[in-house]
Amino acid sequence: MATILKHWREAATLIIAAKSKNIANRYSYEILMLKRSGKSKFMPSLSVFPGGVAEEADFSPEWMDVFSSIDNDIWTRTFAHFSKVGQGPPMFSRQRDEHFSKIPSEVAFRICAIRETFEECGILLTRSSNDNKINLLTEASNVSKNYGKIGNIGISDFEIWREKVDKDATQFIKMCQEFNMVPDIWSLTEWSNWLTPVTVARRSSGTDEGSKRRYDTAFFLCLLDTIPDAVHDDKETVHLQWSPPDELIKSHLESKVKLAPPQIYEICRFLNFKDIEELNEFCLTRINKRVTRNFPVPAVCDDGIFILYPGDDLYPEDPDIYGAKGPLIISGTLREIHQKYPHHNRYVLKDKESHRDFIYDVKFLCNVTQGDEHVIPVTDLSFLGMPRARF
Ligand SMILES: CC(C)(COP(=O)(O)O)[C@@H](O)C(=O)NCCC(=O)NCCSC(=O)CC(=O)O
Numbered sequence: 001m002a003t004i005l006k007h008w009r010e011a012a013t014l015i016i017a018a019k020s021k022n023i024a025n026r027y028s029y030e031i032l033m034l035k036r037s038g039k040s041k042f043m044p045s046l047s048v049f050p051g052g053v054a055e056e057a058d059f060s061p062e063w064m065d066v067f068s069s070i071d072n073d074i075w076t077r078t079f080a081h082f083s084k085v086g087q088g089p090p091m092f093s094r095q096r097d098e099h100f101s102k103i104p105s106e107v108a109f110r111i112c113a114i115r116e117t118f119e120e121c122g123i124l125l126t127r128s129s130n131d132n133k134i135n136l137l138t139e140a141s142n143v144s145k146n147y148g149k150i151g152n153i154g155i156s157d158f159e160i161w162r163e164k165v166d167k168d169a170t171q172f173i174k175m176c177q178e179f180n181m182v183p184d185i186w187s188l189t190e191w192s193n194w195l196t197p198v199t200v201a202r203r204s205s206g207t208d209e210g211s212k213r214r215y216d217t218a219f220f221l222c223l224l225d226t227i228p229d230a231v232h233d234d235k236e237t238v239h240l241q242w243s244p245p246d247e248l249i250k251s252h253l254e255s256k257v258k259l260a261p262p263q264i265y266e267i268c269r270f271l272n273f274k275d276i277e278e279l280n281e282f283c284l285t286r287i288n289k290r291v292t293r294n295f296p297v298p299a300v301c302d303d304g305i306f307i308l309y310p311g312d313d314l315y316p317e318d319p320d321i322y323g324a325k326g327p328l329i330i331s332g333t334l335r336e337i338h339q340k341y342p343h344h345n346r347y348v349l350k351d352k353e354s355h356r357d358f359i360y361d362v363k364f365l366c367n368v369t370q371g372d373e374h375v376i377p378v379t380d381l382s383f384l385g386m387p388r389a390r391f
Pocket residue numbers: 011012013042043048049050051052053194195196197200204215217260261262263296307347359
């Protein structure tokens with residue numbers, strides 16, 4: 001197996017939803033967004049969840065030693081849970097070198113998401129190795145809450161270690177050993193998986209190098225019972241904001257924040273859950289479930305462009321993940337196609353001439369159940385005073 005893949009990079013990202021103090025909000029929680037630097041090669045100036053590319057250190061067998069510091073039974077049960085939770089999408093199930101297969105990829109990508117979150121915004125999701133409540137968290141029948149824990153390493157050490165980890169991912173292992181703690185992998189729910197489409201990779205940056213970038217990204221969700229201190233790194237990320245999901249979507253539609261379709265799609269899923277407790281209960285139902293990979297397929301019709309997602313009537317049976325074939329062409333107008341193929345999981349762009357700006361737009365249509373039994377995004381935004389998509 002190759003550690004580095006030929007066509008795309010493997011990455012993990014963490015959606016953090018924290019209980020809001022503002023009781024006037026329609027939604028009882030706020031989501032953390034980081035604005036990427038304008039100098040980023042990929043998605044410059046867009047707001048994303050914290051995250052980044054997986055490093056070999058995230059798969060290091062040394063993590064076995066780190067996790068062996070917790071109660072032996074807890075780790076054995078956790079290891080068993082992640083080893084047999086069912087086959088996930090390819091980034092989880094693919095074969096890796098023996099050296100990088102000692103810990104399950106379900107654990108490694110969670111470590112990656114937690115490490116990247118620490119680097120980019122200073123939120124440290126770790127548990128003390130002596131925390132004996134961990135064992136309940138992988139067994140849905142025994143759990144009522146699955147909120148994350150913030151590690152406390154003392155203010156003077158904090159920035160020193162953040163800098164060290166940012167420079168060298170292996171330092172995250174050292175840091176956990178030094179402070180007798182483990183990444184709080186138990187509070188991360190596997191939420192979704194997005195593979196960057198080829199045409200988007202070409203358009204997502206003005207630079208040649210950036211334009212080749214594709215990511216296979218595991219999205220996790222972590223709930224917190226209070227909004228923690230967080231500061232962007234001022235390098236890769238230039239601004240940090242906490243906002244309820246409805247306000248994020250509204251800000252996006254008003255062009256106050258720029259979001260890419262995967263982030264919009266996920267935030268629109270959150271519109272289903274007004275209260276963080278409902279979200280917590282939903283997460284508990286997902287403990288033994290896996291997500292399926294979302295690979296968007298762009299298609300061109302007579303008067304517009306679609307981006308198709310799995311489950312749509314028009315989604316190809318054998319999607320072209322390596323970009324070997326040309327774009328999908330569908331004859332007819334948006335209106336005709338909308339009626340002829342009524343099962344929608346798509347993003348619609350009306351004017352094909354304006355496709356260059358399409359990642360700043362939102363017209364999702366989704367009326368199909370998801371293959372992985374996930375909730376579908378709320379696409380009727382009339383409650384935000386937004387008109388419904390029309391053709
Ligand atoms: C966390 C990232 C992978 C960035 O990694 P980096 O910090 O630069 O090392 C971030 O790009 C991310 O969260 N990506 C997941 C979503 C994604 O790949 N978006 C692609 C652009 S838009 C798109 O795919 C269009 C569509 O889906 O319709």
